Amino acid sequence: MKQTKRVAIIGMGIAGSAVLEAYAKESKRRPDLPLHLACYDESRSWGRGLAYLKDAPEVLLNTRAETVAYDYEQRGHYATWLKETKGLEEAYTSRGLFGEYLNYFTKQTAADLNATIIPEKVQSLTYLPDRQQWLINSETLPYDHIHLCTGLDTMADPYNLQGQAHYIHTPYPLQTSLSHIPADQTIGILGTNLTAIDIAKVALKQLTPRKIWLASRHGNLPVADVEQLASLPIQVLTFERLREIREENQGVLPFEALDALIEEEFRCQAVYFPIYRQERLLPGWEALAVSLENPARVARAELLAMYITRLLNTNWAYMTRSDQSTFWKKYHRTLDLTRSKIPLASVTALLEGKESGVLDIMGGLTDVAPASDEGGFLLKSNNNNQSLKVDYLINGIGLSNNPHEANDPLIQQLLADSLIASHPFGGIIINSQNGQIISPIYGSLPTAQAHGSIIEGSIYQANATYIIQERAHHFVRKSLAHS
Structure with a gap:
């Protein structure tokens, strides 16, 4: 009989719920898999995360309802739930409402898996290198595997104003x-x-x-969301073509080759990137006005920006740091302003x-x-x-992606103990193929994986909901491959 594998999910926002759902999928595929799951987070954010707490109705989810779901394989599920349970057919809903939806299905999945819900934050982790196991807080019974899903929930403070009156x-x-x-x-x-x-x-x-x-x-x-397209036929910038380029370059994806394909694909979609980039980077009201005047072009650019994000999600690790930096300077801001539509x-x-x-x-x-x-x-x-x-x-700047600025005592302890290391592009360093955390002392940690916004430097735009969910499933499958 196989020994029960004790697994802890640390942080139960969008990343933690994605990991839990990934285990649910694998448990259905392998019903004989002996697992004990424990899910840690404080009560107010358990199953929804800080991003989706109840707030003013004007605080909107920055993604259309039909494109997000609890499960990335059930596109449109959130929109269906809204219609069936709330009588709503809105393109954009409040963040709090999505949090309610996420919380409901996370709790349902936890119940289906007989997972233990522990309504408290993890303050410390102790690694037992001889056994490759982990102790949480003051507990004495170790876990065989952990998933770090805490995110970096500290607001950036570039002007050092925290604590000032008003x-x-x-x-x-x-x-x-x-x-x-x-x-x-x-x-x-x-x-x-x-x-x-x-x-x-x-x-x-x-x-x-x-x-x-x-x-x-x-x-x-960001651009205005006036028009939507269901799909976009990709002409030259394909996953297969990037694989061929990597094979031709000893496993490396050179920026020059990627750059040429991106510009050509934009032209194929009747969007000339140098001009489009110039329009997106116009100051304030001017850029918004241009996007309102050209809704069809913006809609094509949006789908292409989302496609490039997905493409790089699996190809980012094959680029050198220098080429990643070059890509970031030329494309990232324009793509980000296009994906994040108003x-x-x-x-x-x-x-x-x-x-x-x-x-x-x-x-x-x-x-x-x-x-x-x-x-x-x-x-x-x-x-x-x-x-x-x-x-x-x-x-309103948003969250800091620098782990050293995090207010979370767990992140600071892991940094101090050299169990994690910060990535130059934000978040912590992981092996992007299997999600394993890379420690400066121990190297790749086979029993520790990280997910969500905390790995956004290692995986391009790892904070997008569907990417978090898709990667979580991939990483969980990898962790169970030899179980």
Whole structure:
């Protein structure tokens, strides 16, 4: 009789739920597999993660409902659930509603697997190298395998403002964090991404500000989601062609070859990339206006951007660090602004705020500092040496991808013990073929895998829902290959 394998899933947000569902799939395929699963996370985020806690209805999921699901193999499942249980047929829903959906099916899967739910955060991990096992917190019974799914849930603080009066460092949930801002104030929001846009929408609806400024270094807004396409016939940039190129180059994917294929594929889709990139990187309102004027082209570019993301998800590790950096500089921001589309309802709210004179954008942000004598904050830009003062400042930059900046004591302990190492592009270093964590001391750890946003440097755009789920299933299969 096979010995029962004790497995711990640490963190039960989108990545943890994906790992749990992967075990459910493998258990159906191999019903004789002896497993004991334990799922660790604090109660409020168990089965949904911090990203999908209940919040204001204006805080939207940044993906259309028909494209996300609890299970990546059941595309459209979330949209079906919305219609059947809520009577909703909306393209974009609130993050809190998706969290409710995710929580329901995660708990159902845990029950089906007889998994143990442990409603607490893991504070420490002890590695037993002789047995390749793990002890969690003060427990004495070791686990045979762990899945690190904690994410990096610390907001970036590039201007070192945390702790300053009238500065909201961690804005979620917006419903409560913005409620204490008085009327007739000038509000600054750091960022022009979807997080910053959500903050602006809630502020416009719930507050009566004198002025709201969205401020960032680039000042770029994502494209507007006006038109959708069901599919896009790929002409030259195929998985097979990249495999052939790797074989021709001793297993390496050179940027020059990838670059030529990407530009050619854009041309095949009637999108000339140099011009499209220039349009996407226009400042603020200009880029949004151009995307509204060219919805069909944006829709084609969106599908191609999503396809390239999937393509690189499996090919990123075959590129040298230098070539990865070159790709990042040329393509990443344009692709990111194209994938992360602004829902039409959000576009309407932004344009209404602009027309009323309440909302505006500051690009070229170079510095933010407390206004020494008067209170508030001074924002400086290299655009015509512009500067402005705001009474309140809200951090909409997003999460830091640097493990050394994480507030999580577990991540800091793992770094201190050299069980994990930070990746130059963010997150921690793993073997991208099997998900195994790579330790500076022990090398590849065969009984420890990492998932989700914490591995975004090792796997390109590892924070996309379907990629997290797909990779989790692949990694779990790898971990069970010899069980």
